[in-house]
Amino acid sequence: MTHMKKLLIQLSLIAAIGLTAASARAGQITAKGSDTLVILAQKWAEIYMGKNPGVKIQITGGGSGTGFAALQNQTTDLANASRKIKAKEIEACIKAFGKRPTEYKVCLDGLSVYVNAENAIKELTLDQLDGIFSGKIKNWKEVGGQDAPITVYSRENSSGTYEFFKEHVLKGKDFVASAQTMPGTAAVLQAVAKDKNGIGYGGAAYGAGAKHLAVKRDSVAPAIEPSEETVVNGTYPIWRYLFIYVNPALDKNEIAAYLNWIRGNEGQAVVKEIGYYPLPDRQRQ
Amino acid sequence: MTSNTNPMRRSVGWLGLKRGHQAHPVEWLAEKAIFLISLSAILMVFLIFVFVAREAWPVLRGQANSSLVRPVIPVEQMDQLSPQKLQDYLGLTPKQYALMDQETMKSLMEVKIEASKEVPDDKDARLNTVSWRYLARPYQWTGYDHPVSIWQPVSPVPKFNIIPLIIGSLKATLVALVFGVPLALGAAVYVSQLAAPRYREWLKPGIELLAGIPSVVLGFFALIVLASFFQGLFGYQSRLNAFVAGIALGLAIIPVVFSIAEDALTSVPRSYTQAALALGASRWQAAWQVVLPAALPGVFAAAVLGFGRAVGETMVVLMASGNASIVSWSLWDSTRTVTATIAAELAETVFGGNHYRILFLIGTLLFVVTFLSNWAGDVIVHRLKKRLEGKI
Numbered sequence: 001m002t003h004m005k006k007l008l009i010q011l012s013l014i015a016a017i018g019l020t021a022a023s024a025r026a027g028q029i030t031a032k033g034s035d036t037l038v039i040l041a042q043k044w045a046e047i048y049m050g051k052n053p054g055v056k057i058q059i060t061g062g063g064s065g066t067g068f069a070a071l072q073n074q075t076t077d078l079a080n081a082s083r084k085i086k087a088k089e090i091e092a093c094i095k096a097f098g099k100r101p102t103e104y105k106v107c108l109d110g111l112s113v114y115v116n117a118e119n120a121i122k123e124l125t126l127d128q129l130d131g132i133f134s135g136k137i138k139n140w141k142e143v144g145g146q147d148a149p150i151t152v153y154s155r156e157n158s159s160g161t162y163e164f165f166k167e168h169v170l171k172g173k174d175f176v177a178s179a180q181t182m183p184g185t186a187a188v189l190q191a192v193a194k195d196k197n198g199i200g201y202g203g204a205a206y207g208a209g210a211k212h213l214a215v216k217r218d219s220v221a222p223a224i225e226p227s228e229e230t231v232v233n234g235t236y237p238i239w240r241y242l243f244i245y246v247n248p249a250l251d252k253n254e255i256a257a258y259l260n261w262i263r264g265n266e267g268q269a270v271v272k273e274i275g276y277y278p279l280p281d282r283q284r285q
Numbered sequence: 286m287t288s289n290t291n292p293m294r295r296s297v298g299w300l301g302l303k304r305g306h307q308a309h310p311v312e313w314l315a316e317k318a319i320f321l322i323s324l325s326a327i328l329m330v331f332l333i334f335v336f337v338a339r340e341a342w343p344v345l346r347g348q349a350n351s352s353l354v355r356p357v358i359p360v361e362q363m364d365q366l367s368p369q370k371l372q373d374y375l376g377l378t379p380k381q382y383a384l385m386d387q388e389t390m391k392s393l394m395e396v397k398i399e400a401s402k403e404v405p406d407d408k409d410a411r412l413n414t415v416s417w418r419y420l421a422r423p424y425q426w427t428g429y430d431h432p433v434s435i436w437q438p439v440s441p442v443p444k445f446n447i448i449p450l451i452i453g454s455l456k457a458t459l460v461a462l463v464f465g466v467p468l469a470l471g472a473a474v475y476v477s478q479l480a481a482p483r484y485r486e487w488l489k490p491g492i493e494l495l496a497g498i499p500s501v502v503l504g505f506f507a508l509i510v511l512a513s514f515f516q517g518l519f520g521y522q523s524r525l526n527a528f529v530a531g532i533a534l535g536l537a538i539i540p541v542v543f544s545i546a547e548d549a550l551t552s553v554p555r556s557y558t559q560a561a562l563a564l565g566a567s568r569w570q571a572a573w574q575v576v577l578p579a580a581l582p583g584v585f586a587a588a589v590l591g592f593g594r595a596v597g598e599t600m601v602v603l604m605a606s607g608n609a610s611i612v613s614w615s616l617w618d619s620t621r622t623v624t625a626t627i628a629a630e631l632a633e634t635v636f637g638g639n640h641y642r643i644l645f646l647i648g649t650l651l652f653v654v655t656f657l658s659n660w661a662g663d664v665i666v667h668r669l670k671k672r673l674e675g676k677i
Contacts, residue, residue, distance in 0.1 A: 066632040087400035156629045157439035172441045180607040
């Protein structure tokens with residue numbers, strides 16, 4: 001190929017890259033963080049981009065911790081999180097951009113506890129779950145099942161689901177050291193589906209392949225299945241808010257409009273499709 | 286290496302590069318350029334080590350403190366503190382301090398007070414869990430009935446003991462070596478010494494094709510197929526464990542060990558084999574008792590390379606080992622390796638925080654282990670060679 005032609009091709013490639021880079025800046029929203037929220041965030045982004053062609057939204061997962069780290073390093077506009085931000089992370093954000101990040105509750109989630117479909121157990125109390133996941137209860141027969149050791153499946157510690165479960169069900173105690181950690185809720189479900197003696201936990205959105213247990217607050221309370229009613233009115237014991245955090249300086253124009261849309265009726269209708277639970281009316285935008 | 290006797294034409298060269306002829310200027314330039322490029326490769330490896338170790342430096346020197354119980358200063362007293370004390374209390378660099386206004390510093394002080402309220406009611410909260418005592422030795426934490434080595438960095442009281450991770454890496458690597466090296470060696474001996482040439486033609490590239498399998502595909506294969514297969518065969522409890530991960534790792538190192546061992550065996554002079562056969566040895570005897578000992582340096586180097594590859598492999602163990610950080614020498618228990626820990630957890634950590642530094646620390650450890658094993662392997666190969674040549 002002649003020298004001139006080569007040069008021309010190289011120049012046009014550089015120009016193309018430059019142009020795409022330039023266009024990428026305009027109207028681009030980045031959201032990083034929670035794997036629990038990632039499918040919902042992608043659906044929101046898809047629908048919103050369909051209605052507003054000028055806006056480009058980019059969603060990545062990685063865990064709530066990743067989202068906060070990205071918020072602090074200012075490599076993301078929105079941080080999806082399945083747990084509240086911690087004081088140390090707030091401190092890091094203040095050092096990075098001078099203000100506390102604004103917290104928006106975007107939907108509700110019930111953490112389901114999964115067992116293999118062939119497991120005879122149908123319900124457990126919060127105390128029994130505490131004992132199983134922290135290693136005090138080692139055999140299914142101690143909670144009324146078959147005589148077999150319990151295999152505990154957990155999430156990686158970068159996950160907000162892990163931290164929420166540890167804080168609210170284990171009351172801050174450690175998970176049992178022999179808990180096998182899986183990279184995502186789908187992996188936990190798959191592992192439990194393949195293991196007759198397995199037990200795991202995860203967000204309610206990924207619900208196929210194993211069955212979930214009904215949870216009792218204590219031994220005399222009724223066993224509650226996770227469903228929209230029970231999670232929204234708080235009778236299902238393991239529920240939480242899912243959040244989006246944003247740098248207050250960025251919370252205007254397109255980003256603010258997007259956040260308002262998410263928390264309005266249109267955005268909340270999408271929540272039900274994915275399998276999470278929408279905010280009650282009084283908390284909507 | 287003969288030096289030219291004519292003193293006018295001999296050039297010692299820069300940095301002792303002896304050349305037996307007068308250098309053509311372009312040649313000289315090209316030589317220097319290649320020399321610098323090769324030097325830069327070594328420099329880059331050294332720099333990687335420096336940058337990784339730098340992140341872990343405060344923990345290595347014992348200067349990091351993860352104690353949760355810290356003195357708290359009420360917001361009202363902010364003005365009474367000297368700038369230096371305020372910087373130390375808030376953990377600011379002088380540059381950050383200069384850029385901050387009163388409002389921001391006030392909110393930082395409020396956050397510090399909130400953080401102090403989040404401290405768990407635990408006797409271990411005041412411990413410095415990143416000091417070497419808790420990194421390397423077991424301790425009886427609250428809620429445990431005997432001293433244990435626990436890696437649970439995301440916790441009200443973070444626990445950073447690295448012993449379970451090191452044991453996990455060693456277990457998986459050991460299984461990989463025990464499974465992979467004999468297989469690869471056997472294949473190398475067969476392909477280079479015993480196979481008919483027409484089989485050798487497609488066997489050698491066939492086995493080396495295994496090297497082209499991405500490690501994530503191997504990990505996936507182990508997770509879906511191998512794990513169920515072995516659990517059906519042996520009937521143990523944990524579906525994902527050190528054994529499955531080790532076998533998958535073995536599959537990953539077989540092409541590496543095979544390649545190098547086969548090259549070493551083929552480069553043994555034919556005269557050895559011919560002499561052995563002429564004296565009445567069978568092909569098997571010649572291969573096993575004459576050629577293999579002669580190729581021992583190369584074979585050993587292959588094994589060392591296999592070890593380095595196995596200990597540094599990430600995706601396979603991340604997917605197939607179960608990632609449970611327990612101290613156990615049983616192969617049927619789930620295990621957590623150093624590489625999988627770094628891969629899974631680094632994305633989560635706060636930049637510059639204790640967890641982040643500890644992950645870089647174990648990364649440095651991995652680097653040092655691989656480096657030392659390669660170096661020891663080199664020394665041993667050198668000695669074996671010397672012994673073979675009759676110089677020792």
